[in-house]
Amino acid sequence: MSFKAEASIPALLEALPYIRKYSGKTIVIKYGGAAMDKADLRDSFARDITLLQYVGMKPVIVHGGGPQINQLLKDLNIQSEFIDGHRVTDKSAMDVVEMVLAGNVNKSIVALINKEGGKAVGISGKDGNLAEASLHTINRKNTEGQTEQVSLGRVGSVNFSDIRPHVIRSLEDAGYVPVIAPVAVDKNGDSLNINADTMAGAIASALKAEKLILLTDTPGVMKDGATLTGLRPDDVRRLMDDGTIKGGMIPKVTCCLEALDAGVRRTHIIDGRVKHATLLEILTDTGVGTLITSEKM
Numbered sequence: 001m002s003f004k005a006e007a008s009i010p011a012l013l014e015a016l017p018y019i020r021k022y023s024g025k026t027i028v029i030k031y032g033g034a035a036m037d038k039a040d041l042r043d044s045f046a047r048d049i050t051l052l053q054y055v056g057m058k059p060v061i062v063h064g065g066g067p068q069i070n071q072l073l074k075d076l077n078i079q080s081e082f083i084d085g086h087r088v089t090d091k092s093a094m095d096v097v098e099m100v101l102a103g104n105v106n107k108s109i110v111a112l113i114n115k116e117g118g119k120a121v122g123i124s125g126k127d128g129n130l131a132e133a134s135l136h137t138i139n140r141k142n143t144e145g146q147t148e149q150v151s152l153g154r155v156g157s158v159n160f161s162d163i164r165p166h167v168i169r170s171l172e173d174a175g176y177v178p179v180i181a182p183v184a185v186d187k188n189g190d191s192l193n194i195n196a197d198t199m200a201g202a203i204a205s206a207l208k209a210e211k212l213i214l215l216t217d218t219p220g221v222m223k224d225g226a227t228l229t230g231l232r233p234d235d236v237r238r239l240m241d242d243g244t245i246k247g248g249m250i251p252k253v254t255c256c257l258e259a260l261d262a263g264v265r266r267t268h269i270i271d272g273r274v275k276h277a278t279l280l281e282i283l284t285d286t287g288v289g290t291l292i293t294s295e296k297m
Contacts, residue, residue, distance in 0.1 A: 001181045002014055003083035004233075005025065006082065007173045010177070010285075012250065014208045014284055014285060015283040015284070017249075018021070018283045018284075019055045019056070019057075019247070019283065022057050022210060022211075023055060023057060023088070024032065024056055024057070024058070025057060025209075025210035025211075026058045026059075026060060026172065026207050026208075026209040027052070027057055027058065027059050027060070027209060027210055027211040027213065027282070028044060028059075028060045028061075028062065028200055028203055028204035028207065028209045028211070028212050028213070028264075029049075029062070029200070029213045029215065029278060030058055030062050030063070030064075030196055030197055030199075030200035030212075030214045030215060031045065031062070031063040031109070031198045031215055031236040031272075032063060032064030032065070032066075032196055032215060032272075033062050033064070033215060033216055033217040033272050033273075034147060034217050034271030034272055034273045035061065035215045035273065035277070036064065036065075036105075036109075036272075037067060040275065041272065041273070041275060042112060042118040042275050043061065043112070043116075044275045045112075045272075045278065046109075046112035046115070046116045047116050048272050048276055048277075049061065049107045049113050049116075049118055049177060049206050049278070050116040050118035050292070051115050051121065051279065051280075051291075052278070052282070053118050053177055054117075054118075054143075057282075058172045059177050060168060060172075060177070060178050060179065060207070060209070061109065061120075061177065061178070061179045061206075062105065062182060062196055062199050062203060062241065063101075063105060063109055063179065063181065063196060064101075064182070064201035065100050065101045065105040065181075068100045068104065068105055069096060069097055069100045069101070069293060071291060072096050072099070072100055073093060073096055076096065078093055078096060078261065080093060080119060083138065083140070083150055083152065084138065084140055086138060086152050087152070087153075087155075088151075088152050088153045088155075088248040089154040089155050090150060090153050090154065091151040091153075091154065093153070093154070093187050094191055094192075094193060095151070097154075097183070097191075097193045098124075098183050098191050098193075099250045101181040101182065101183055101193075101208070102122075102124040102126075102183050104180045105181070106122040106123075106179055106180075108284040109122070109169035109179050110122040110179050112272070113177060113179070117248070118177055119175055119176050119177060119178070119281070120176060120178075120179050121176045121178060122179045122180075122181070123136065123167065123169055123171075123178060123179070123180055123193065124179070124181040124182075124183040124184075125158075125180065125181070125182065125183050125184035126183055126185050127148040127167060127200065128164070128166065128167030128170075128183065129164055129167075129185075130163065130164055130165070130167050130184075131158055131162055131163055131164075131184035131185070131199070131202070131203075132158075132162050132164075132185055132186070132187065132188075132193070133156030133162055133184035133185070133186060133192045134157055134158075134162075134186065134195055135151060135152075135155070135156060135157070136151075136152055136155045136156055136157040136185065137150060137151050137152070138150055138152065144254045145222070146232055148155070151167050154190070154192055154193055155189070155192065155193050155194075156192030156193065156194050157194075157198070157252060157260075158184055158194050158198060158199060158202045159202050159204030159205075160185070160201075160202045160203075160206040160221040160262050161206075161256075162184075162202065163202050163203055163205075164206075165203065166171070168180075168203070168207065169207075175202075179275060180199070180203065181200035182194040182195065182196045182198075182200075184199075190192065191213050194249045195261065197214055197251060197252055197255045198255060200212060200214065200255070201256070201258055201259045204259050204262075204264045205232070205258065205259050205262030205264060206262075208262075208264065209259075209264050209265075210264075210265050210266065211265065211267070211268065211282070211283060212255075212256065212259045212264050212266075212267045212268070213267075213268045213270060213278065213282075214249045214252055214255065214256070214267075214268065214270070215271075215272030215277065215278070216252065216269055216270065216271065216272060216289075217271075217273060218249070218269075218271060219271045219274065219288075219289065219295035220269045220270060220271065220289035220290030221236075221240070221244075221245060221249060221253065221269060222244075223244050224279035227289065227290060228288050228290055229287065229289070230291055230293075231290060231291065231292045231293075232292070232293065232294065233257055233292070233294060234258060236256070236257060236292055237257075240253070252269055253269070253292065255267075256269065256292045256293070260292065260293065260294050261285070262280040265293065265294075265295060266291060266292075266295065267291075267292045267293065268281055268287070268289055268290065268291055268292070269289050269290045269292070270287070270288050270289030270290070271288050271289055274288050276292050
């Protein structure tokens with residue numbers, strides 16, 4: 001055996017207990033950001049998912065696609081209105097959102113996984129009546145200084161009680177990786193655009209998944225330049241109260257806390273800019289991001 005081959009053995013042995021622990025378990029992964037935009041990271045993600053499937057785990061992918069939506073809206077010269085930084089999704093924009101998410105982006109991810117030897121099937125929240133959502137509103141002050149609720153058009157809110165996971169279970173039982181576009185329906189059957197983190201959290205909660213993993217463009221929850229990990233829910237709330245967790249990280253940790261409350265065992269916010277980040281987080285001792293769990297460490 002060559003020295004190079006021998007050097008690989010510790011990594012393989014390190015992965016063994018994690019393979020044994022999570023084989024047969026559902027792991028929900030929110031896929032987006034740089035991991036989805038860069039070709040080399042797309043390829044490494046597809047290999048990660050294929051390997052997880054081959055060692056017996058049950059990955060479920062929920063993906064975003066914001067940049068692709070923005071580009072097609074621009075190409076079609078569809079103007080967007082913004083309210084306090086939030087895009088208003090009208091009927092024309094919703095048609096584009098669904099075309100991009102449930103069409104091009106979704107099938108591209110499926111094709112990459114299948115090319116690597118995995119078995120993936122693409123669906124959206126509309127398929128099998130998977131996700132029914134309600135219209136999402138935001139609060140803002142009007143000209144009189146009073147707080148009012150404002151609609152963002154075809155933007156929806158969803159929680160785990162709105163998820164009917166039988167279609168996901170059927171795909172898992174048949175040996176497929178479900179790849180899910182975050183498009184749901186309202187009570188009238190009309191399409192709604194759902195935030196991908198929120199959709200992933202709701203699906204993980206409905207499935208009582210072993211893990212929820214959010215791929216981001218940051219190293220995780222940071223303090224003084226270091227990534228924090230092994231956090232418990234009370235730690236997260238304290239870090240939000242003291243301002244350590246702020247801005248765009250707040251909805252991500254909130255998503256994790258809600259999933260833990262619903263029965264997900266472990267949640268992770270990891271750096272999707274790192275090649276094979278998903279494998280490194282699941283199959284190594286150190287990982288590449290922030291672990292938040294109610295379990296004793």
